[in-house]
Amino acid sequence: MTPLIDPFARPISYLRVSVTDRCDFRCTYCMAEHMQFLPKKDLLTLEELDRLCSSFIRLGVQKLRITGGEPLVRRDILTFFRSISRHLDSGALKELTLTTNGSQLAKFAGDLAACGIRRVNVSLDTLDPAKFAEITRWGRLPQVLEGIEAARAAGLRVKINTVALKGFNEDELFPLLDWCAKEDHDLTFIEVMPMGEMGEELRLDQYWPLKDLRARLAERFTLTDLAERSGGPARYVRIEETGQKVGFITPLTHNFCESCNRVRVTCTGELYMCLGQEDMADLRAPLRASPGDEALEQAIRAAIARKPKGHDFDYSRQTVRGQVSRHMSHTGG
Ligand code: SAM
Ligand code: SF4
Numbered sequence: 001m002t003p004l005i006d007p008f009a010r011p012i013s014y015l016r017v018s019v020t021d022r023c024d025f026r027c028t029y030c031m032a033e034h035m036q037f038l039p040k041k042d043l044l045t046l047e048e049l050d051r052l053c054s055s056f057i058r059l060g061v062q063k064l065r066i067t068g069g070e071p072l073v074r075r076d077i078l079t080f081f082r083s084i085s086r087h088l089d090s091g092a093l094k095e096l097t098l099t100t101n102g103s104q105l106a107k108f109a110g111d112l113a114a115c116g117i118r119r120v121n122v123s124l125d126t127l128d129p130a131k132f133a134e135i136t137r138w139g140r141l142p143q144v145l146e147g148i149e150a151a152r153a154a155g156l157r158v159k160i161n162t163v164a165l166k167g168f169n170e171d172e173l174f175p176l177l178d179w180c181a182k183e184d185h186d187l188t189f190i191e192v193m194p195m196g197e198m199g200e201e202l203r204l205d206q207y208w209p210l211k212d213l214r215a216r217l218a219e220r221f222t223l224t225d226l227a228e229r230s231g232g233p234a235r236y237v238r239i240e241e242t243g244q245k246v247g248f249i250t251p252l253t254h255n256f257c258e259s260c261n262r263v264r265v266t267c268t269g270e271l272y273m274c275l276g277q278e279d280m281a282d283l284r285a286p287l288r289a290s291p292g293d294e295a296l297e298q299a300i301r302a303a304i305a306r307k308p309k310g311h312d313f314d315y316s317r318q319t320v321r322g323q324v325s326r327h328m329s330h331t332g333g
């Protein structure tokens with residue numbers, strides 16, 4: 001079978017799938033407090049999600065990341081993980097992983113490890129319980145820390161993802177770094193993105209460019225750029241004094257589009273070829289049209305043939321240009 005290659009000769013080897021739009025948190029930069037969630041009939045069933053992921057794997061996807069919303073609040077999600085892990089056993093899939101807010105990890109870590117998951121990304125923006133409650137609205141820090149501990153106990157490697165928020169966690173840069181060093185977690189900072197219709201001013205107020213964050217780090221430490229790339233927007237540095245590796249995800253710069261190897265599917269089966277563009281292909285209709293996967297694979301190929309060269313996010317004029325109207329919890333971070 002010919003693998004998926006887009007018009008700019010980029011092989012598509014990485015798929016991120018959102019399995020739900022729901023979440024037990026309401027992070028202020030991600031969701032409104034009172035969200036209208038999708039009716040259940042619109043969501044892909046676990047079987048449909050399995051068919052969809054399996055088709056992508058047949059077409060050459062080697063890395064699968066499950067996200068949301070909060071993936072671990074989807075009912076029976078372990079059934080999906082158990083089933084899809086057959087592709088790890090066969091060797092077709094090299095890595096199965098997830099991005100989570102950590103709230104349910106204490107319950108699921110052991111089972112996830114048993115499915116062949118080796119690493120999880122846990123989003124954590126602050127180590128202060130009061131600030132944690134403020135930014136996540138509904139979240140509680142001790143529950144997440146307990147989940148992270150359970151993940152470690154189950155043998156999972158934990159990467160902490162921290163959204164850099166001006167005036168919110170600027171003062172926690174070094175405490176977060178120290179904590180990750182002590183706990184042996186990798187750490188990646190994410191620049192806040194203009195997602196959803198949450199108000200331009202708020203978003204620009206919160207915008208803490210990672211180049212500023214990096215400069216602050218460099219005041220205290222010697223940073224060495226690492227060549228390591230993931231095909232995504234992350235760049236890594238090593239902190240010479242501690243040996244720690246720190247990642248920076250700057251989705252607003254164009255420096256990663258040329259090596260982009262990924263696409264995203266929402267929980268309703270919309271395939272987004274680029275996080276920063278509105279163009280998408282509906283995969284739910286071909287999934288539901290026939291029990292076979294031929295129409296589905298045709299739709300996937302047709303969509304990849306229109307993957308754009310890059311995105312149009314731009315903060316440079318102090319207005320949010322190229323803003324996309326969907327929330328992160330919809331496209332799945
Ligand atoms: N609920 C899971 C979690 O929080 O890890 C998975 C889904 S969440 C949408 C995925 C990632 O997107 C999280 O690390 C979150 O911090 C990040 N995110 C959400 N909204 C964002 C925004 N506006 N800008 C940058 N990152 C955002
Ligand atoms: Fe939920 Fe993750 Fe969005 Fe926070 S960032 S509201 S945890 S989906």
